[in-house]
Structures are given as C-alpha cells and as structure tokens.
Amino acid sequence: MSSQTRKLSYSLAINEAFHQLMERDESVMLIGQGVKSPWYVGNTALGLIPRFGERRIIDTPVSENAMTGAAVGAALAGMRTIVVHPRMDFMLYAIDPIINEAANWSYMNGGKLPVPIVIWGVINRGGEQGAQHSQALQAMFAHVPGLKVVMPATPYDAKGLMIAAVLDNNPVIFIDDRWLYNTEDVVPEEFYSIPIGKGIIRREGKDITVVAISYLVPEAVKAAEELALDGISVEIIDPRTVKPLDYDLIHQSLQKTGRLVVADGGWKTGGIAAEIAALAAEKSFSNLKAPVVRVALPDVPAPASRTLEEAYYPRSKDICSAIRKLLNR
C-alpha cells in the first residue's frame, strides 16, 4: 500500500510513532502503569516489549508520583522518556514531578540541563466511569510555564505530534482522548513530525470561526457539514497544540469571519476556551462582530449515569446551536 493512502487508527498511529522512535534512538523509553495491558493503553504499546525489551518498556507498580519522577530523572540523565498515565486523573498524584520538577528544571537551573520527557495522559471519558476516570485537565497543565501541551485530534497528528514531543528537549504533556482511538485516517509510513505550536485549518469558511480541540474537532466538522446545508460557512481551526497556542492562525481567521466559537472538552471556568476567548478580546477586538461563545464542560464533575453523561459532554449539536445563536440563524 502506498504511503499516501495507508490508513491507520489513532491508537495504532501512536504505536507506530513509538516503534519508529525506539528503533532510531536507544535512549527512547516508555514507562507507566498498564503498558502491558490493552485495558489501559489500548493497542498503543503493541509489540514494543518483544522488540525493545522490558527495560525500555516498563509496566510499573501503581506509584504515579515516583514513576513520573523516575521518568523525569531518567530524562535528566540523558534518556528520552515517555511516561503514560492511562487515566489522566492519575496524573494528579504526579503533580510534583511534573510541575515542581520537570516544568521548572530548565529555568531554575539556568538552562543547564534539558528535560526531554513526554508525559502522556489519556482522557478516558464516557462509559459511566464517573468523576475520577474521565477528567480532562489540559488547562491545569497549560497554565504552567515550562510545559508544552499538545492535543492531537487525528491519527496523522497523533503520530506526528508524538514524534515531535519525544524529539523535543522539553517536557511535553501529550493528551489524547480514548474517544478518538478508533478514528482512522491516512497516516504516512514515513517518520515525520508536526511542529509543536502550529495549528491547522480543518475546514475553510467565511461566516464564523470555530476553534475546536481534540475530540471536538470531528464534532465541529459534523456541525459544519450540517450547517452548510443551511448555507452557513464555518471555518474550523484545530490548534493541535494548546500551549504554545498558534493564535496567529485564529486571528487571521477572525479577520475574515469576525465571529468565534471555542469548543474545548475541559471545564468552562479558567479553561482553554476561556484563554482563547481572552486572547480574542486582547488581540482581535476590532475584528469581533459578536461576543465569543464557549462550548465546554459545565463546572460539574463528570457524572456516571449515561443520561447525565449525555447532558454533560458537548457534541456537534452543541456546537451547531452555539453557531446558530451567534448568527441568529
């Protein structure tokens, strides 16, 4: 199959990134809870242990703090480590090594030692898993200087951003969403990376700009397809990296549309959507024809019951209604 047409699922795209990174560079290693278990990490770690051994791919005791710290320490000692948290909620035990240590290390040591680590958190929302297996904490990490935060929405980007994150000499928080794991896309077999901090226009339009992140990108595309039937032309921007954010791309779009909906799967207050809205107010005020609208999670912990989940998680219909409201159509 030619590399221009080969399709791969999101999770296998990540898996391919690992294989290619590890065969190229012996210092790349993966550590974390559940790397031997598809229950935890899907098929992202498929075939790694037989190829690269149980020293470079380590399934760990349930000790998030020490294991994340060990990944940071190994990075300081010259490895390129990926540490996985199969439920992002578990990362909260590791806030000290992530924020106090990894994020600060370069600055507080005058740039003397790089910290080439990827801290990979999986958002595992849905499935009646409730408040401690569903959280989307991107805003917390984006708040911290010294961390980069990427949230790929497509298999192509998942592979390219994982490679970029591992090759980066700084701590990168790589956040994916289990809801995306089965999505398929053309993924080149070649080794490639996507620049961290570069967004992409997913769909061109002229009436309104939707900035959508992670699983809300395909939802925004669905919304745009539906609205196109009514003659509404939606431009969709996928920042891909939420920090550093490619605001220039958003600004250019607002110069054209003057209207902005931001769709992020994190909580509304103090969230990524709030940050993008603030940037719009700061940098694109004269272009705006209407208030910015956020489509985000309500300020409520994730519920378990499927009926409540349906009300809780934003979907394409929520993006549609936000757009219609803004355009009065």
Added chain:
Amino acid sequence: MPYTNKQLAGFYRSMLRIRICEEGFVEPINNREILCPVHLCSGEEAIATGVCSALQKDDYVFGNHRSHGHYLAKGGDLKAMIAEVFCRDTGCSRGRGGSMHLIDPSCGMLGSAPIVAGTISLALGAAMASWVRGSGQVAVSFFGDGATGEGVLYESLNFAALKTLPIIFICENNLYSTHLSIDEIRVSRNIYKIGLPFGEKSYRVDGNDVLRVHEQTTKAVELCRNGKGPVFIECLTYRQRGHVGPDDNVQGTHTDIRPANEIKKWMKKDPIKLFEKYLLSQAGFTSGDLKKIQHAVDDEVQEAFDFARMSPFPAQEDLTRHVFSN
C-alpha cells in the same frame, strides 16, 4: 592503613571547603547582601564528603534544599556556587535558582530542589537510566529525616528494589525536620530500618565520621555496580546552624527550639574537629600540614566570594530566557 595521605588530605580539604563556604555566608545573610533562603550544612560535611569521594565523576547525585556540601563534594564549581547563592548571572543556575538550586552536570551533580523528597524519584530515574543503558553508573539521593514523611520515598524504595537499580539512598538524619524534633514526626528513630521491608540492604553509620561514611558508601557503590543495589544508608548527624539562615531554630535566638545541652553535646562531635584529631593523632599529620590546607582553602573560598560579589545580576531583559531548552 587503607588510606593514602593524599586521600586523607582530600577528605579534610573537602570538608573544610564546605565549612568555610557555609560560615562565609553568615555575614552576607545577616547584612542582607544575600536574600535567597540559605540552608547551611555546617556540621554535616562528613556525609557529603564521605559519600561523594566514593563515587566516580560520571555517577549521579541529586540534592535537596541543604545541598551546598553535596554540590561541592561532587566536584561542582565553587565560584559558580557562591555566585548562585548571591543570585548572580555567573551562578551555576545563572541567578534563576539561588541556594536551593545547585547544578553542575559536568560532574554528575544533576540538581537540587527544596520540595522535600522531591528529588528522590529523580535519582531513582537516573539510576533507571543507567540500568537501561547498562552503563554501570550509580545514582545517589540525598535527603533528610524529614523526607521520611513523604510517600514518594516508599514508592521509590519499592521500585528500586523491584528492579535492583543502582541507587544509594542517603538519609542525612540531623534529628530535626525544620523546627520539629524527630520524635515529633516519627515513632521510631531507626530510619535505616525503613529500607528493610523492601528487601534493601540498609545500614546506619556515624555521619560525623567521614571515614565510616566513605567506607559504607564504597561498599554500597560496589554492590550497585554489580547489579546488587539498591542500598539505604542512614547517616546520623546534627545541624549546627538553623533550618534556614544562620540562626533560625538555634538555641539562644528568638526562634529557638533545641535544648542547649543537646547542641553542646553535638558541637563536641563536630566532624571536622574529630577528623583533625584523627589526622594528628593517628595518621601522622602535623598541625603545620593542616594549616597549609586551611590557608589554601581560605584563599580559594575568599576568591570565590570576591568573584560572586563582583559578578553582575541577571539582566532584566533576560527574564524569560531558559524557560525552555533548545
């Protein structure tokens, strides 16, 4: 005698260098020339010296808030350290870190940080890196008795033992966790025993006896290099100065908490005085030999303080530099 005169003089010089630096900070702290929090390690020099002298240059060390000694004993650049405590641009962390963030990757000093127990898992990771590469390097984690209250220590002990990682856990038990006596934070003073349930070789040594520390560490290093790590060593010692700054929590000052007779007892066990006695009475050194070393160290330290004081502060236009590495 298992030691050469050169080695013994080296131990003495290393401890003295640390002490003279530490005591040199007292005046500039008191006259507010130095503003950043400084945790002096006077009284604990035998541990840093005894441990680091058992290591090779490419072995790894991680410190904590009280790490001037670790940095110097491992071979960190003296001028860069003093300049860092003065928060100057020429400091080892370019004035971004201060006393609590000492680093010199060129000699394996990978950093220090004041989050209690925060660097234990980093040392664990450095040991893991050595284990993955099969490079034989050993990692040392220096932490205090206060850190035994943190869960990450136990997570790290477990993982280190599980993978037989080449790490030496050095607990510097100075009997005080900031202002609290060890008896107020633990039911047992036997810290070395916490390594035992994890299957670790665990020892307690007199942390004011540089030779005992060196010998125990040398054995530990050998075990680690032969795939028989980790090792836990508790070093009993005493903080001669305050938790932070010269006087905080020291008898006779406004924030004092320690009994006067306890301090007196420990001052008699000053590691440098003990070692001087040994050198003079058992190793054939003369007081002239020691004076010669003292003068040389005095001059070197004085020069470093002069260097720090003459160094510029970081430029304000460089505020945002070093957030990321290239």
